[in-house]
Amino acid sequence: MENRIDTVIVDDDNPSIRLLADRLKAYPDVRVVATAGNGEEGWNTVLRYKPDLLFLDVELSDTSGLEFLSSLDRHIDWDMKVVFYTSYEKYLLPALRLQAFDYLLKPVSDSELSLIMDRYYLLRDESRRMVVPPSIPSPSPMQSILITTITNDKLIVRAENIGFFKYDSERKLWKVILNNLQHFILKHQTTADTILNYAPEFIQIHKSYIININYLYMISENSCTLLPPFNKVSELRVSKVYKKKLLDRFYDL
Structure with a gap:
């Protein structure tokens, strides 16, 4: 394929391997070709299979994922994206500084995994960088x-390139998408008020979500749908407040 x-x-x-592998079954073009239980085995596995995507635990029995990636980096001569995943948020900054593709906390969340995979697909296929189809006004x-x-x-x-903000409780x-x-x-001091002051097009729909009103396509009961490329995001809840x-605001557009 x-x-x-x-x-x-x-x-x-x-158990974490089985859970992640099961979650990845939602993506038909993803094939888990191999798994490894420690750094030494992982090293040989990665060099053998040369995967497109590597999910790497930060704390392994014989090394840390950060050290693993640092030592492996000079041997990688193909395009491989690395997603660190762990139960511990304390490794977030070191992972980002190693220029990891992304970071996923355990237990794996379907919505977070979806964002990572969608981002991967877009980067893999440059033609999909056309964000808004011609039939949809920008x-x-x-x-x-x-x-x-x-x-x-x-x-x-540019504010027009921001779809929404999500708060991780x-x-x-806050995270910008x-x-x-x-x-x-975003930095720790960022608040909802900070975001709302960025531009008048940002509007809060829930304590955990602030959207760009220009991407809003439909409001249905307690949720809203955005224009592409955010049309598959199903988590955008609207609270009564x-x-x-x-x-x-929507009717004034």
């Missing part, structure tokens, strides 16, 4: 805004 995504999982916890141009990430990186992003952090489905975790204001 031309578009098959060969995937390797390196983790010393068999959002009106907006100003650029400065965003600071959790690693203190400064990003200048466990980490107590762009229209190429990249997502960045924000629904009236959302409807008023």
Whole structure:
């Protein structure tokens, strides 16, 4: 299969391997070609199968995933994306600094995995970077805004390239999702008010979600649907507190 995504999982916890492999069955073109239970086995497995996608546990029995990737990096002569996954948030910054493709917390969340896979598909297929089909009007141009990430990186992003913001209540952090489905975790001091002040097109629909009103396509009971590429995002709930204001803004478009 031309578009098959060969995937390797390196983790010393068999139940976690089985759970992740089961979640990946939702993606027909993903094939888990091999798994490994420690760093030494993982090293040989990765070099043998040369996977497109590697899910790497941070804490292995004989090494750390961070050390594993650092030592393996110079031997990788093909395009492989690495997703660190672990139960511990403390490894987030080191993983990002190693330029990991993404970071996934255990237990695996279907919605978080979906964001990672959607982002992978877009990066793999450059032709899919056409975000809004010609039949759908593009959002009106907006100003650029400065965003600071959790690693203190400064990003200048056009507001029209932002689909929505999501609050992670466990980490107590906001995340921004762009229209190429990249997502960045924002600095700790970022609040909902901070985000709403970025641009007038951002409107809060739930304590955990702020959307770009220009991408809003439909409001149905307690959820909303956005225009592509966010049309498959099904988690955007609308709470009663924000629904009236959302409807008023929507009807004014």
